[in-house]
Structure formats: C-alpha cells, structure tokens
Amino acid sequence: MGGRKHRTGQDWKLLREACTTLLDRVPELVDEHLRQLFAYSDVYARVLPYDAQWREAEEAIRIGVETITAPREAPRRDLAYAEEAGRRRAGQGLPLDLLVHAYRNAGYLVWDALMESAGGEPERLKVLMRSATMVWAAVDAQAAAASEAYRATELELRRRTDEQMQALLDALLEGRPAPGLAARAAAGLDLPEHGPYAVLVLRVERRDSRETFHRRVQDPDFRFVWRMRADCEVAVVALGAGRTLDDVAVLLDGRCPGPGGLSPVVRGLGELGHARRLAELALRTCPPDTTGVVRLDQRMPTALVVSQPDLAQRLVSGVFGELLALEPADRAVLLETLDAWLACEGSAGRAAGRLYCHRNTVFNRLRRLEQLTARSLSRPRDLMEMTLALDAYRLSSGAGTS
Known part of the structure; x- marks a missing residue:
C-alpha cells in the first residue's frame, strides 16, 4: 500500500518502524474494516463467507503495509494482489463501486493507524505527512488495478454468458432433442418454459x-x-x-x-x-x-x-403450359390481370381501376387466359388450380424474368 519513492536516513528509519509496528495491528484493522464494510452495505456479507473475506482482507492489508517500505526495484505485490481481487470480486458479483469503496476504506484505516503510531511526536508526524501523497497514490493505484481487472473479467463473463445463451437459443430454434433443454433455456434466458x-x-x-x-x-x-x-x-x-x-x-x-x-x-x-x-x-x-x-x-x-417445389413446378407447367410459350410482355399482362382480378375478389370493375384499363379489357384478358389454360374461372376447382399456379409461378426463380 506504499509508494516507491526512494528514501534514506531518518525518514526511512521512522517510516519503517511505523510500518513494522502497524503489522502487529493488522488483525485489529481487518476486524474494524469488515465491521465498517458490513455496516455500509449488506451486499458485502452476501458475497463471501465472513472467514474467507477476513483472510483475504488480512492478506491485502498486510501486503499493502509491507509495500510502503519495500525497495524501489521490488515487484509490486500490492498491485498484483489487487488485480487478483478484482477478478475474484467480478466473478462473485460484487458491484464495482463497492469494490472501490473497500479499497478506500482500508486506506483510511491504515493511514489513521499510521498517524496514531506517531504518538504525537512532531518528527514522526512530519515524516508521515511527507509520505501522505505516496501512500494515497498507492491506494489509488491499487483501486485502479482492481477496477481494471474487474471490468476485463466482467466483460469476459458477459461474453461467455452471451455465448451460452445464444447456444441455448440456437438449440431451441433448431429443435434439437436434449433432456432438460427447455428448462435450462428458461432459466438462462429468463423466459417461462x-x-x-x-x-x-x-x-x-x-x-x-x-x-x-x-x-x-x-x-x-x-x-x-x-x-x-x-x-x-x-x-x-x-x-x-x-x-x-x-x-x-x-x-x-x-x-x-x-x-x-x-x-x-x-x-x-x-x-x-x-x-x-x-x-x-x-x-x-x-x-x-x-x-x-x-x-x-x-x-x-x-x-x-412452396413446401413442395417439384409439385409446384409441375402445377405451373400443367396449368400455364401454353401461357408460358407467349412473349414475356404478353404473358406478364395476362398474369398481372389475373392477379389483380383475384386481389379484387373477382370484380372486373375494381381490377380495371387498379390496372388503368376498361373493364371489358379485363374480361377479354381473362377469357384469353381461360382459353390458354383450358380452365374456367367460374369452376371452383379450376379457379383453385389457377390461383395456386399463379402463386407458384410468382415465387419461382422464373418469375423474375416475366
């Protein structure tokens, strides 16, 4: 929890003495730390059993205090531990703001304990005050390291969760037979089974x-x-x-x-x-x-x-055989007329209005269709065949060339 600024002489000696004394008080600080956290939010108590939290807090505070007087070239154990803590807390579901609050709270407790260790001696107080910036910079660095690791882990967990949910959804949509699939998907997707x-x-x-x-x-x-x-x-x-x-x-x-x-x-x-x-x-x-x-x-x-493409093609050729032999423009006019007449529920007048022609023109085109198909639009079975053949033709690949 300390800075890495090189110190020598009396400042270094007094700071090291204060930190050594403080190590004996770490269990006491951990007890107070957890008491304050649980009073601040009951979420802390739900994340992890008390004993496990106590052990982790004890290790974090001890490493932080030892880092204050660690040699400049020593590895930053406090930051490495903060990254591990950030990853753990993300996996446990502790909100990020509560993770940062825990680091701040521990920093205040350690700083207050350091000030108490000075015993009111002016020289020791001056040394600690000169060290205040580096101590709080270290607290900020630890909180930042934990936060960055937390966010990265949260993003990865969200990605994995999304992939799992997509896999469940795919399995449902593919209709794959799997015992308990619907129940698992209901829980994962938050949907009723x-x-x-x-x-x-x-x-x-x-x-x-x-x-x-x-x-x-x-x-x-x-x-x-x-x-x-x-x-x-x-x-x-x-x-x-x-x-x-x-x-x-x-x-x-x-x-x-x-x-x-x-x-x-x-x-x-x-x-x-x-x-x-x-x-x-x-x-x-x-x-x-x-x-x-x-x-x-x-x-x-x-x-x-459309569910029977082979039969649909046979229907088109069987009903529209001679019609398909016409010039594309001529064929398109007749089929457009049939489509409009069907859309207008058999009204030649309304179909004529849609086609911008005279109703007699509609009648003439329909009679020609009946001649070419050898079917009558007044007979229900023939009308059904022509309607289905028209749908099949329009949805076939050849319709685009009409």
Missing part, C-alpha cells in the same frame, strides 16, 4: 434498419429475443398475458424493414424448433417485392405450394 410463443424470421439486409426495427417493436406486452444469422434474423416472441397472434401482427405492421414470416402460436420453449420452421415457410411465401410480415395461418395454400 411453458406459455404462448411465436417465432419471427426476418430478412433484413441493412444493419441500421435492423436496429431501428428493434427499437420500434419494443412493447411491454411482448418480449423479443433476437438471434442474428447469416441471411436473416430470428426472434422468439413471448406473448404477454391475454395477447394473441393478431396483437403481434398489429405491432409488426408498418414497422418491418423487410419481408418476414410469422409462425402460429406454440405453447412452450420446447416447440420453438417447429415454430421456426413454420415461420421460415411463411417467409418463403413472400414474393421478392414484399416489405411486410406475413402470417403462415393466412397463407396456407401458398405455403403448401
């Missing part, structure tokens, strides 16, 4: 968009636990009491920076792997120009199509 959850899979290309989106969807009724992946982000959504998937959709509406898929609600952490696969399936139903979040439960027919 059983309860309503949904999974959101979001395709976002820009980082600033991600961060803005995360801020926008903060809501006390929901908790989002995010996991970044190479091509997307995945969020586990914990629904608050009484909240539904409709509430999640309302929260996400207009705030999403890119296409996303939302799973149905599942009833516990153990079902998140299944929910993640359903959310990814919902995302696959999004055409390239989609900017919002789609729900699987509202896109089931399209989800059936």
